[in-house]
Amino acid sequence: MTPRQLLWAASVLVVTAMAMAMAKPTQEKKDRVHHRNDLSDRHHDDAHGYEYDHEAFLGKEEAKTFDQLTPEESQDRLGKIVDRIDADKDGYITHSELRGWIKHRQQRYIDENVNKHWAEYDLDKDGRVSWEEYKNTTYGYYLDEEFEDMNDKHSYKAMLSRDERRFKMADRDGDLIATKEEFTAFLHPEEFEHMKNIVVTETVEDIDKNGDGLINLEEYIGDMFTAEEGEGEPDWVKTERQQFNEFRDLNKDGSLDAKEVSQWILPGEVDHSDTEAKHLIYETDKDKDEKLTKEEILTNWNMFVGSQATNYGEDLTKKHDEL
Template sequence: MIIRLVIALLVTTFGVALPKEETHNDRVFNRELSDKEHFENEHHNPEYDHEAFLGEEAKTFDQLPPEESKRRLGIIFDKIDTNNDSIISREELKDWIRFTQKRYISEDVDRQWRQQNPENNPTISWENYQKLVYGFLENMDPAESEKDNEGFSYRNMLKRDRRRWASADRDGDDNLTKEEFAGFLHPEETDYMRGMVIVETMEDIDKDKDGKISLQEYIGDMYRGDEPEEEPDWVKSEKEQFSTYRDKDGDGFMDEEEVKNWILPEDFDHAEAEARHLIYEADSDADEQLTKDEVLKKYDLFVGSQATDFGEALARHDEF
């Protein structure tokens, strides 16, 4: 994966509750379509698209019998087919992906707002947020809280959250409205917060802190192979991508502007790209659209991934 989105937080021997994984992400980016490799050994990996189509409910869906999976997938097909012509066009598929992505963001914000603000006050203060999420640090050995574990420390997470909170706080009162809280949780989805995505990405990958990202740092964020191990083809491809497309001025490094072009490209539409890909994989008659039969024949493709959060409704009992 190019960007690792979630840092798993463990419960320590102190017996206190640490911030949970869903509290919010350490480094936020337009969420990867899946944590599966899109291609394995140069062959297409259907599990990538499975997670892409179903979102976080992919594991639940995997437990269903194949016939029930297909039945539910057929219902989802009908929802995507908004003009009821029994065919899914690329535009309909793209709109569905965007809808499910927005739904994920909205539901995530709602859930965390309730967790952090059970009384549903108009705002959440930094003081209360810090106590709820990082209060355990008061009882933790300072040396332990500063100790990096797989690239993070609790103290560093607190500092990062504090900075991100201040950036999301548009009126500077140290309290966040629900809209500002959404920007804090998902800066990649909020125009005025996207600069924070660049800053955090630079900090994570720029290991020598020289303000730029070398090829070694770029590859090291994705791949840490042992010396005797032969370098995978995808790593060689990423090195070419770095030299040809990422490092636009050819100086051997990515500066902040080049990182911005990499992770938040203005001309790249994730929903469009995923819609094109799914149609390419499932469109057996090459007419650039999908029938229900084509989708059901490739149901493993559509129900195998977590990537776009689309199809999350498949595990909702009230929708089936």
């Protein structure tokens, strides 16, 4: 099972405390846009816990939000969320209602993330973010002549070049000044059709260690798992080797080219909100009428608090009037 999470907004920028609280470049491995078919490195076995679901839809850090609440608080606040999901107020949560709610939560996450960074980068407050504003805020300190670590300086220059390529692709009119929509495409390229090629290109660059423009089996596995001395290979790694040979490497030449990588990380128009809604209903719908009551959901509250239905867990820590 792949330890990489398929997450809609995987390319979020992080703010560092160095110098003037300058943001780290987008290319750090943990922040890159990188899609996988599997959602977590946990074994997906609900009979032994919901760690897979929690990490898949929260990330490890966000999943810890649940621990801040008592079971009673969680159930109370989840019940209020259920009332909001029930759009027609008939007492049942349908697949359509749950899917719509999850999609709404996903979009709100993206909007909030973009707005946060927009405020950091729109330095002249003109309602646009220029390439110069982004470059100076993100890289100015690291590229300054007084920054003495030449290895790091070389690394940041490479990151700058890659960010510039992504910025220019997101900048549809070519004026090097991003509108809010263009900036969203820069931060979340996986959400935009015209940015899909950059997602593939960056994925290949991150995993391809020998620089041949291809991903061989060892590079593929090495991006997911590095064995400690004396450590055996887990079963999920063996499964991934089989996946590579049987399903990823379509032309059986021992490596993945850009087209094969695209098939791997962008496997068609997958509606993950739909998939998650079906999963939650399947696991929670005890009478098998293909819709959920509040009682059914609250009985399984420990599954829902870790899903996208609760906006990455954040809704459970907010008052009802904040939702």
